[in-house]
Amino acid sequence: MKRYLLLLSVSFFTNVCVAQQKTKVSNTTSPEKTSIQHNLTDSALLDLVQKQTFKYFWDFADPFSGMARERSNVTDYGPELAATGGTGFGVMAIIVAVNRNWITRDTAVRRLLKLVKFLSKANKYHGIFPHWLNGETGKTIPFSSKDDGGDVVETSYLMEGLLCAREYFNKDNPEEKQLRQRITWMWNDVDYNWQTRGGISVLYWHWSPNNGWAMNAEIRGWNECLITYILAASSPEHSIEPDVYNHGWAVNNNFHNGKKFYVYTLPLGFDYGGPLFFAHYSFLGLDPHGLKDKYADYWEQNQNHTLINHAYCVDNPKHYKGYGADCWGLTASDSYVGYSAHSPTNDLGVISPTAALSSFPYTPGYSMQALRHFYFDLGDKIWGQYGFVDAFSESKNWYAKSYLAIDEGPIVVMIENYRTGLLWKLFMNIAEIQQGLKKLGFESPYIK
Template sequence: MKLLTCLLGSLLLPTAVVLAQPAKRPAPAPAAKFDARQRPRHLSDEQLLDQVQRQTFQYFWAFGHPVSGMARERSNVAFDYGNEVVTTGGTGFGIMAIIVAAERGWITRPQAAARINKIVNFLWKADMYHGAFPHWLNGDTGHTIRFGIKDDGADIVETSFLYEGLLCARQYFTKDTPDEQNLRNKILWMWEGVEWNWFTQGQNVLYWHWSPNNGWSMNHQIHGWNECLITYVLAAASPRYGIEKQVYDQGWATGPEYVNGKTYLGTTLPLGPELGGPLFFSHYSFMGLDPHGLKDAHADYWQQNQAHTRINHDYCVANPKKQKGYGPNCWGLTASDSWQGYAAHSPTEDLGVISPTAALSALPYAPAESMLAMRHFYEDLGDKIWSEYGFVDGFSEQHDWVAKSHLAIDQGPIVVMMENHRSGLLWKLFMSSPEAQRGLKKLGFASPYLK
């Protein structure tokens, strides 16, 4: 199975270059030099949750692209692309973070509606292919920036992450103001135009990519278990271009790493690869999909995500490779930057790198363990890893390395999954949407939300 993170790993190859673009826009400089040593101390658990969420949200608010409003791919300039690159999936996560900020009063509701309206108006005119967006766009022009040598067209997984956020926004912004009306209307019209069934090529499986220049040559079928459950749910939900249940049954639920059933470190894992894989599998689709009581013929998804998290945590505590720093208060392996480039960290790819998003975004599944890690990251390691946009993307005490970067797809789940634990906000919004209701029913799911 070729994972999203493996695709992201192609950033390290010379083939992942940017096509000719306008002059690169410089990144906005912080108003003043950030000093992590000045962060507030002696916080209660609730104060610490507020502090981490609010600071991490600034990645999408203060660092959002000035023209498009979308989320920048990363905070550092690397891999031969610059600050003009915005990410569709990361923007979906960022939209959800903006909703959290409005609900918690960090920004006003009109400010949030205006920013998301700006994003929606930009997407309305941006490049799309059979209704689906590319992985990357130029935040100034709306034109595609290729992600890999042949990845220069539609990416339906990134598109599904984007709509996970957009559909939450449509459910949240229900007032009759011009901004809220516009974003509701345009989200609906764009959503209804995504040709999900086009991406089956007439077969009972979804294909990840299509390119106007390279057609289906990437030939990447989407099989489970990984981060792409939301893609199949939304594909089934489409009122005009929906897939049938057999596409889910014969495409998604038949991958070589789908059914597991083995026991690792005392925990039985229903689905997924050996030892569970990177933790983002239990985050990306479940920022909108509430796993509580979510079941189908294959799994109970609350049990699945708890088991995955427990194995990842217990592996770090057992620490079979004797990595420096690992323990009950310092755990969490998932895809992030590392001391040797981008990597899909997991118990089977353990490079000694802890990615803060892993434990923090696992708060719904392992609250005590996540809080222990959060407090350690903030209080004990904060001088090195705390920043104006929350925690850095990764660090390794084993290799005396700290990332200088933040990634949208890592910062977003921190804000959203922490909020889902605290209030269930995004879960309630997404699961109440007609799209979630239709898609889950069509695929044979049970959920307390289904009417």
């Protein structure tokens, strides 16, 4: 694990693994059991999984603010621990819920207005929110000793969701107009240029009024942060120049790859692709179909990354119990030794359901095979009040009792993108996003 984290020193899960270990997570309360329904069609099963998972962001949201709680189980930080990025994923899940008539449009707008009003008064730094907020007070909860200020990556996940909401809730009534206006104000305030540290050609992940740039984390690819550069280039008030993307994001020893793994060519990133959330977080809004720049075809990148992950689990070189064609998917999640960034090069025998389920757009047949196994064969062990628990290891006879916002949200959103393309259409049709993509030299069928 230490070797893997050294390789990925500027990636999200480096910080997450450290912080999650410090939370001293309580894992003593079992998730509420939900009965398994038999004889479901594939379509009905997808409906059920999306709807049940959505409840994490609706029923379990912070009652004061509507923010997504970081996780379902209690940590030393208490129940008010709210996740900025997870909240952005949750906003996208709410859009899905409205579109599928699980909740009414007016009810969703009221919840989102409460959220954006809370965020307007919450701590932010040059318009950039911290990784964690107190869901009642809006005060920063430090992610680590020096990470007590703005987190531009988490803020980008939040804005990815809010911009989709601005596009979706387009009615000409006072409530939706106010929602759109407040989101636009928040979007305009995010000072992406500030994160270049005075004009250096790279974005920096963190800044703190107490610790300045002490975290010193340059955001270089390939990892889960492409959305940060796209939004930074798209910003109406604080847009970065293409040089920041080309000489920051795309300049790294682990950016270009080009090698084959299990017959699949991987254009970018670490050998075997790394954890699968690289193919999810940025692409909840970004549609990878036909999305290309001079570095990669992003459909090829994400699909081949997923196919490599699947092929590795089928190959199962470490002979873990349960691995196979119907049980696959390695990504960052809880594990029997704490939070870990699972991948073919960091394989602890832990399967994370979000990995295969959030990959439905890339591998629909393999993902459905995994879903049917998770639900019908393992259901009593891993299915609960908010869908599937975070992870499990059949080799260790270990089944998580936790749900995490950053793992729940992509399940709802990426299954929806597979089924209807809803979030992709919303995000990619935003004028600012199209301008930002063009500025950075991207091609996309959406670009007019």
